[in-house]
Amino acid sequence: MDFLIGIDIGGTNVVCGLTDASGKLLHKIKQPTEALRGSDYVFDKIKCMVDELLALGGIQREAVRAIGVGTPGFIDPDKGITLFAGNLRWTQVPTAEEIRKRTGIPTYIDNDVRMYVYGEAVCGAAQGYEHVLGITIGTGLAAAVINQGKLYYGGGYMAGELGHIIMPEIPYTCGCGMRGCLETAVSATGIARQAQELVQSGRPSILREWLEAAPDKSITAADVSKAYDQHDSLAIEVMNHTGMLLGKGLANAVTLYSPDVIVIGGGAALAGERLFAPMREQLQQSVYHGYWERLTIVTAAMIDDAGIVGSAMAAGNRAIQ
Amino acid sequence: MDFLIGIDIGGTNVVCGLTDASGKLLHKIKQPTEALRGSDYVFDKIKCMVDELLALGGIQREAVRAIGVGTPGFIDPDKGITLFAGNLRWTQVPTAEEIRKRTGIPTYIDNDVRMYVYGEAVCGAAQGYEHVLGITIGTGLAAAVINQGKLYYGGGYMAGELGHIIMPEIPYTCGCGMRGCLETAVSATGIARQAQELVQSGRPSILREWLEAAPDKSITAADVSKAYDQHDSLAIEVMNHTGMLLGKGLANAVTLYSPDVIVIGGGAALAGERLFAPMREQLQQSVYHGYWERLTIVTAAMIDDAGIVGSAMAAGNRAIQ
Structure with a gap:
């Protein structure tokens, strides 16, 4: 079976969710972002959260087709770079590559609001x-x-x-x-x-x-x-x-x-x-x-979950292309 | 060789142009629209103008891949219908089908301003x-x-x-x-x-x-x-x-x-x-x-010709799909 992981990196919390291929949310975990400790600290935390999701789902890493990440601010989704995120204090951070390196799973990033709206469009009120x-x-x-x-x-x-x-x-x-x-x-x-x-x-x-x-x-x-x-x-x-x-x-x-x-x-x-x-x-x-x-x-309709479901589904589509 | 025809139906004039596959305008003719005489009258006129363009270009009908038409107002480009064009006094006119019937050439329509901008984007200042x-x-x-x-x-x-x-x-x-x-x-x-x-x-x-x-x-x-x-x-x-x-x-x-x-x-x-x-x-x-x-x-950059070149190029793309 085919799984996806969606991650929302906010100024306050990081939320990670495991979904099936249709975007159905199976497990969700939340941690404080602590962005001021630097991006590497946040990425290490995300690696642990991904491992926890795999354990919660009882699945192997290989069963996850892709990780999708939404971050605030200006993003280059093609290069996978967070160009500037004021409330994370990140500039030119290669978010997709850093998470892929740590998890071994293909990772795609986008702006958090786009992912929220995409989630509502694919699985929510729109x-x-x-x-x-x-x-x-x-x-x-x-x-x-x-x-x-x-x-x-x-x-x-x-x-x-x-x-x-x-x-x-x-x-x-x-x-x-x-x-x-x-x-x-x-x-x-x-x-x-x-x-x-x-x-x-x-x-x-x-x-x-x-x-x-x-x-x-x-x-x-x-x-x-x-x-x-x-x-x-x-x-x-x-x-x-x-x-x-x-x-x-x-x-x-x-x-x-x-x-x-x-x-x-x-x-x-x-x-x-x-x-x-x-x-x-x-x-x-x-x-x-x-x-x-x-x-x-x-x-x-999905309130808190639109972002992670949208990120997961968008990444799933990009991984197929 | 592959040719295209672009047509701009305006409130005052109908302009028809023959282009090569790259959008280079080879011949152009203009006639008063006389929209008040009804859409059939205008379509009959367009049939004659297309024949004249073929003669001017010294080419067979079969050498023209597609006709693209820009009309003012609200258009359904998928169905080929001019939904409402105030200055032509047309409502629900099946423009694409009427021109295809008369010319025997696949015909696509769109809004005239979109075609103008498309012309400038493909062959002009943009x-x-x-x-x-x-x-x-x-x-x-x-x-x-x-x-x-x-x-x-x-x-x-x-x-x-x-x-x-x-x-x-x-x-x-x-x-x-x-x-x-x-x-x-x-x-x-x-x-x-x-x-x-x-x-x-x-x-x-x-x-x-x-x-x-x-x-x-x-x-x-x-x-x-x-x-x-x-x-x-x-x-x-x-x-x-x-x-x-x-x-x-x-x-x-x-x-x-x-x-x-x-x-x-x-x-x-x-x-x-x-x-x-x-x-x-x-x-x-x-x-x-x-x-x-x-x-x-x-x-x-193309002023008068952007509309017909844009219509021709857009129709050429749609005919391939």
Whole structure:
């Protein structure tokens, strides 16, 4: 039988999963990344995790067709190099070769968001659609596109940076050096920041009471959701504004990519309808009706597992070619 | 030897060209479309034009591998149907089959702008680039994308509608039913309309003098270029504003598609640096520097012939498959 391994190297955790050839997740293990100890330390840890997965599955190394790895940042999937991953502090790391050397299994890498969206397209909520636009709303806002079943990379593998579309309504400076990038407002960080600013401006809100009760804490996106559910007008305004901005950004992406389906994942997607209702309203207003009528919008189905399953399945395909 | 025929069915003219297998244009003929006489009339005319091309080339019908046809509007290239072409007044016309029946040559159709951009990518100014974003600025604003040598269609073959990205700065209602579409300002029509409005608002301009000298005429984009060259401040303002808007629109497209090259064609592209200088300035400000640094911007090299050469070459490829 034919097995695959998918690995997601995040800023906080490394997650490794063993799947069958259809992407069914059989075993999953998680370890802290400890990226600051250097890439060799992380790769040695991954070697041990792969051995553990083989033991858990009761299978030989030879039964694993390929390892797929998703890492954040800019990736060269053809050369197998992590070009730059800010939150791992990795530059020009030959990730695929280092893992292949340690495990003896053919290894392929790609960007973690692309792998997440690929997982949702192959085994998750976007299954069965030819043209998929997937976004993840977490610390930042990222996107990936699948066109007729194939990932769309663009020049320099840099396509899909929805989070760095500039919006005139957004006043914040972005880590990328520009001002007004969509992800500075549409993200967990962005939601928290907007709420924080409105509270500081003196607006009444239950969030102020929570802050005063725990002055060493700062407002999170989850707090804003909680306040929203208590009909807090400030929290409602922040969610409406964020959803509206996301709708405008997605309108650009829909008009240019013409996806059949948009799949939305990531931690901040937990805000759910608080964010999605104003998003849909704005999106419908901002795209030609022909796009809207044929568009499906779904939330990610696999949540935590989309990345490792996507990595495993993408690597499986690349190993065959 | 192997020949191809490319046909561009426009609102005004039908242009047919005979090329060799490499896309070299050998003969070209042009006739008025007379679309109002109905699609059968146009197809009969095209049959005669194809016969004329065969005679001009001194070749047998059997030497032509395929005919490629570009038509405006929404196309189903797989089924060979022109779904809707407003300026031909065609709905659900089986263009490919009708031309194949009359000529006896395998026929493939596609959207005219995609074929124009494909021509520039295969034989023109964007030759040698893997990821091409092509735009045509004419009566409207249209775009097409080539990704790793292949046309990007998206769901419903509707990708690339750059002209229907909404900009908050644009107050005009668009033919598509939305308000603020980029092409309502960034097009020959849009440039003329902006100039006309400013003149009517009472602003001094040489354009007013020209209008008063020929009151039955209205301002054209070419007039605005001419006034610009005479240092007319109103014309300079219109070109700067239009170029700025185009730069903002392209920034979205670059961030989402990550092209290696942008190729710009269409009649209004004759405005040249008057439009491209402010466009480049805005684009550089509105995209992550990593995109800007690897981006090339060129003007179309084949002008009138890109569409027929692109149609011929695309059909040649499809006939092989």
